[in-house]
Amino acid sequence: MAQGWIRAYSDEYRFFKDKTYSRKDKSFFRKDFTTSFHLTANENAAVLKTLHWGDELILPDGIGSDDWTRGIVDGQEGFLKRWHVVEIGYLAKDVDDNKTPYTSRLQLSDNEYRKDLLWGDLIQITKRENDLCSVRARGWFGKLSSHLIGETALxxxxxxxxxxxxxxxxxxxxxxxxxxxxxxxxxxxxxxxxxxxxxxxxxxxxxxxxxxxxxxxxxxxxxxxxxxxxxxxxxxxxxxxxxxxxxxxxxxxxxxxxxxxxxxxxxxxxxxxxxxxxxxxxxxxxxxxxxxxxxxxxxxxxxxxxxxxxxxxxxxxxxxxxxxxxxxxxxxxxxxxxxxxxxxxxxxxxxxxxxxxxxxxxxxxxxxxxxxxxxxxxxxxxxxxxxxxxxxxxxxxxxxxxxxxxxxxxxxxxxxxxxxxxxxxxxxxxxxxxxxxxxxxxxxxxxxxxxxxxxxxxxxxxxxxxxxxxxxxxxxxxxxxxxxxxxxxxxxxxSVSLGKVTHIKMRNFHDGNGNVNDKALLALNKAEISKASYLSTDEKEALNAIQDLNEKKAHREALEEREKTLLETMELESRQFETRSDFHFKTVHQLFTISYATKPLERSRILTKNHYGxxxxxxxxxxxxxxxxxxxxxxxxxxxxxxxx
Structure with a gap:
């Protein structure tokens, strides 16, 4: 019979939606979470046990699409809400794929990304409808065909x-x-x-x-x-x-x-x-x-x-x-x-x-x-x-x-x-x-x-x-x-990916005289900085959310003009006052030696991604x-x- 874990990802999502939170906050939510294990599939039925995030149980029928899921805890049969439990499975070999049988594509709601799962990956099934399962795997939510999910772990x-x-x-x-x-x-x-x-x-x-x-x-x-x-x-x-x-x-x-x-x-x-x-x-x-x-x-x-x-x-x-x-x-x-x-x-x-x-x-x-x-x-x-x-x-x-x-x-x-x-x-x-x-x-x-x-x-x-x-x-x-x-x-x-620094943006910079403004430090000459680097990630996301094309274009141009003016001003001030910017950093050398050094911001590169080996x-x-x-x-x-x- 299928194994189940108490998980409540939909509750977690609703709790943190539109809030500023850390991953630690999610852990505290999970630790405090409880759900009721009922005698019958009814909210008003007797509560047999209170279950906590991480508890394990047996799912005789697996996960379906109904609101209630039958389970067995410590030999006692009962029911709990489907969205408070996941069925555990493992990615099986795709016997129909002669080219890549050991990987399968997780269907994500965001088509911008792709995620290939690996033979034996742990799969948490949150809902099963016909041959298609809603799942969580490697921290991602998506869809996966049920024939790709087995019960045997590697x-x-x-x-x-x-x-x-x-x-x-x-x-x-x-x-x-x-x-x-x-x-x-x-x-x-x-x-x-x-x-x-x-x-x-x-x-x-x-x-x-x-x-x-x-x-x-x-x-x-x-x-x-x-x-x-x-x-x-x-x-x-x-x-x-x-x-x-x-x-x-x-x-x-x-x-x-x-x-x-x-x-x-x-x-x-x-x-x-x-x-x-x-x-x-x-x-x-x-x-x-x-x-x-x-x-x-x-x-x-x-x-x-x-x-x-x-x-x-x-x-x-x-x-x-x-x-x-x-x-x-x-x-x-x-x-x-x-x-x-x-x-x-x-x-x-x-x-x-x-x-x-x-x-x-x-x-x-x-x-x-x-x-x-x-x-x-x-x-x-x-x-x-x-x-x-x-x-x-x-x-x-x-x-x-x-x-x-x-x-x-x-x-x-x-x-x-x-x-x-x-x-x-x-x-x-x-x-x-x-x-x-x-x-x-x-x-x-x-x-x-x-x-x-x-x-x-x-x-x-x-x-x-x-x-x-x-x-x-x-x-x-x-x-x-x-x-x-x-x-x-x-x-x-x-391996690593390196990026060339164009400028450093400082938001809400306080100059000590009661003035709060945005500031910037330039690593390149203003003429070398592309408009594509002007906007922050938050600004790009907000821009992409605008549906009207004319409104989107006008908003983009306003943001770009704002940044262009800021960078031109900062470049003039830097030349006038001979402003110099340096990175101060520490590094590990030969395992146990930690050294400290500086490097000028001008024409520097930064590590943008460390590819895990x-x-x-x-x-x-x-x-x-x-x-x-x-x-x-x-x-x-x-x-x-x-x-x-």
Missing amino acids: LNINFIDVGQGDGVLIRFPEGRHMLLDGGLPRANQQTGKNGADFVDWKFFFDYGHYKIQLDSMMASHCDSDHYGGLWDLVKKDPETDLELDCIDLKIGEFHHAGLSTWVDKGDTHKDGLGPKKSSHFTRLLNDRQDAISCLDPDNQDTLSGHWKSFLKDIIEELPETTFNRVGVTSESLKAGQDLPEIWPNTSDCKIKVLAPVTKNVDGQPALKDLGNSGVNKNGHSICLRLNYHNAQILLTGDLNKASMDFISEAYGDRISSFNCDVAKACHHGSHDISYKFLQHINAGATIISSGDAEGYAHPRPEVVAASAVTGHVDIDPVKDRLVTPLVYMTEIER LVNVRTDGETIMCATMEEEGAGWTIHTFPARF
């Missing part, structure tokens, strides 16, 4: 564009969510965005919720280009966090690798990673209570650095979140035991834990010393393999050559466990890898997550090439084309789809290949 892996770092949001077919890493903190991001912002978009815009709900938040290891975005998600109350649109946050579990940064307390400690014995780090972080104890400076073991502050914020802001260390023991590998799983027996998708590999030292799990601090933190990253029917997806953290050699030795003849259809490349395309290990991975598609101006020259050309030559080769002889291997780079998928990987367990958005932001570039396990 395994959906989003390789988030976080610049230098990693960020992966996984939606499992049963609806669980795992956020694996989140990139650098916003303060160190050139775009000012990281994994926290993508997750916020996913829940607020795509799902239409006010709450972010993650079943797992996982830090593959304790480097800030992996946990920084997670920290931005948890460090503040979402209600007051101006960067987030959602106002509530729930995280079930925090998974970590165990290796942490510690206050040095004796000669046995090394590199701030804790005490060593028999060439192994013996102090690994464990559960929530252990983390709480280790925040105390008087404790035998005390956490240190930004990692400590991050964990402290999780503990203080998320009192119900459990802590769980992730790993596999070398003893179990030698004994031929099954790989450990996260959430065993709860999903058709198995989450196998492949690393870090621990060894029993004096009855405690310990991690081998692989070298310096960076080599150890990177090398002991969490490594997962997602098994979904015939598909295998490998998520590797920042494994390096030292850890790859160690893992190969620990796995022995079980090293084929790393063989996969899709792999997230180790350590952003660093040259510090084992080519033999890449041969064991033998991926059909490799995704490299890297950033701009990071100081490491990632991804290295030899690693990009190695990802291809060690990948699984599949050639279509009929079409004479390469199917796999594929190599994706978020840095390549990312997200790589979508989706599978039904039989077919793997890799998709990236085309630069105009509406269509998709898609590659598909069969799962081979």
Whole structure:
């Protein structure tokens, strides 16, 4: 039977119509919204329950076009208004489209825009009339044929564009969510965005919720280009966090690798990673209570650095979140035991834990010393393999050559466990890898997550090439084309659009003498500025709303004359008084260095659009789809290949 969510978009639209509001205001409206679940399809019938935005229910008949919809909540049958519930579906493959079966056009009311949906996109059906459904998808409202909507969800892996770092949001077919890493903190991001912002978009815009709900938040290891975005998600109350649109946050579990940064307390400690014995780090972080104890400076073991502050914020802001260390023991590998799983027996998708590999030292799990601090933190990253029917997806953290050699030795003849259809490349395309290990991975598609101006020259050309030559080769002889291997780079998928500044308009400028006027700063000579740049977006919209052509023409000419006079006046004053205008800005250089500079307004260019370098990987367990958005932001570039396990 169909699944339903409580949503009331029409009520939300009416409430905010003709009002000035923020997206945060929408979240508060959603959180406060309630609707009645009646015994019968009658406004005066007994109320069985009061339902809230985000509640889930079963819809035995799905969504129709009648005013009332039948539902089941906690085993109890009743009725609620159709416009207070949506039926959940997923974009199916269009079997009638031989050219683009993995995308379908959402019919928008505004013909100026187009929006192509992607196989597996979540569809919220608000009304069904014959074969045509009114839907909400990716935050857009439109129409979609009912035969394009199925009930079966895919395994959906989003390789988030976080610049230098990693960020992966996984939606499992049963609806669980795992956020694996989140990139650098916003303060160190050139775009000012990281994994926290993508997750916020996913829940607020795509799902239409006010709450972010993650079943797992996982830090593959304790480097800030992996946990920084997670920290931005948890460090503040979402209600007051101006960067987030959602106002509530729930995280079930925090998974970590165990290796942490510690206050040095004796000669046995090394590199701030804790005490060593028999060439192994013996102090690994464990559960929530252990983390709480280790925040105390008087404790035998005390956490240190930004990692400590991050964990402290999780503990203080998320009192119900459990802590769980992730790993596999070398003893179990030698004994031929099954790989450990996260959430065993709860999903058709198995989450196998492949690393870090621990060894029993004096009855405690310990991690081998692989070298310096960076080599150890990177090398002991969490490594997962997602098994979904015939598909295998490998998520590797920042494994390096030292850890790859160690893992190969620990796995022995079980090293084929790393063989996969899709792999997230180790350590952003660093040259510090084992080519033999890449041969064991033998991926059909490799995704490299890297950033701009990071100081490491990632991804290295030899690693990009190695990802291809060690990948699984599949050639279509009929079409004479390469199917796999594929190599994706978020840095390549990312792009920007630049615009040339003509002038800066200041409205209602107060000169300090009681005079309020519009002013302008010119970046070009007045003669170079086209009339097309005179009007603001609001003025263009108001102009387009005028139906009478003569009235529209007269209004346009009046606005253009006003702006022409203003620009001519400002140009004369600027020359007379030698006015100079400079941008003052800050920028991120080489990850952790923030510098400040100025640039003259004259003949400057600005970033008008940052094209997001997200790589979508989706599978039904039989077919793997890799998709990236085309630069105009509406269509998709898609590659598909069969799962081979």
